[in-house]
Amino acid sequence: MLHRTEGIVLKSTPFGEADLIATFLTLDFGLLKTFAKSPRKTKSRFGSSLEPLTHSKISFWGKEDANLPRLTQSDIIQPFQSIRNTMNCFLKVSEIIELTLNFLPEREVNKKAFSLLLNTLKRIEKDCNRTLSIIQYKIRFLDLMGYAPRLDGCARCGKFGYSFYMSQGSIICESCAKGMDAPIKLSPGAVKLYESLSKWDLSKIDRIMPSQTLLSGLSSMMDNHIKYTLTKPLKSMAFQGSEM
Ligand SMILES: [Zn+2]
Known part of the structure; x- marks a missing residue:
């Protein structure tokens, strides 16, 4: 057929x-x-x-x-030849391709994942230096797969907080976190940026310009979360070191 x-x-x-x-x-x-x-x-x-x-x-x-x-x-x-032709750009994209290959099961229709990838490639082709598009893909793709980190409140009681616990994939408030390992401390700005990236329209996101510190904080939290969830780092992350 x-x-x-x-x-x-x-x-x-x-x-x-x-x-x-x-x-x-x-x-x-x-x-x-x-x-x-x-x-x-x-x-x-x-x-x-x-x-x-x-x-x-x-x-x-x-x-x-x-x-x-x-x-x-x-x-x-x-x-998307211009992405392939620019080494630095292709490496960034390789990371989200590898992430996609690691999480998507074969032959399971997922139209949202398809259009998310297509739109992300279009946006990266326009501006490869916009790291935001890469972080946003990671957040939204993991959300579609049911593996997105939870930052909108403590996983146990819902209380607001800024301490992210890798083993829980979530923020946990101080009183619920007794006896747990050390958390990743997030800034209020990083939590806010995460929420915007996961919920806002793409056109609205194109207008925000977060600082490099905010971006790298959120990016390293996401990469640690991915590493933990996959129980291994993405191969393509190793090539880029601290540049992301
Ligand atoms: Zn709590």
Whole structure:
């Protein structure tokens, strides 16, 4: 059976002499691994449409449950080439791609995750230095997966606070936290920024300009939370060190 949808290439892995396994985040089939026959042989349009991040209209052939359907066509909608061509920018994006691959189950439709990724890539292509887009993706994506940290109050009693406990994935107030490990102390500004990033419209977020200190505080809390939740750091985080 032939299926059509649109997808974003998250990963392309060489297979044999000239073939590829291309992993897409698709609109209608969720995370999907496909087999692409000989795209590496020539510098074809088909081959360039399988570069990571490319957004395309795709067709694939295979039964509903086939574990590696064959990709028969892929027509580029947006290549996001400028992100791939800028090392620093591509590394930042690699982090959210890796996060997506780690959390999304295969073949589970998630249209919100698809449009979140597509919109984030569009915003990063416009301005790669805006770290806010990366942090925001992490927050919103984890929220869709049910793993977002809770900062709007103590997980036990709801009381407001600024001490984040990694093992709880939440703020815990002083009286509920007795006997727990040391928390990450957040500033009121970081908590407020987090709430805005998780709830506000993208257009409204484009107008805010948080300070570097706020950004790096929130960013390191998110990365620690991800590391804890995955029980390992993302590989792409290691390349960037303190730059994020
Ligand atoms: Zn409490």
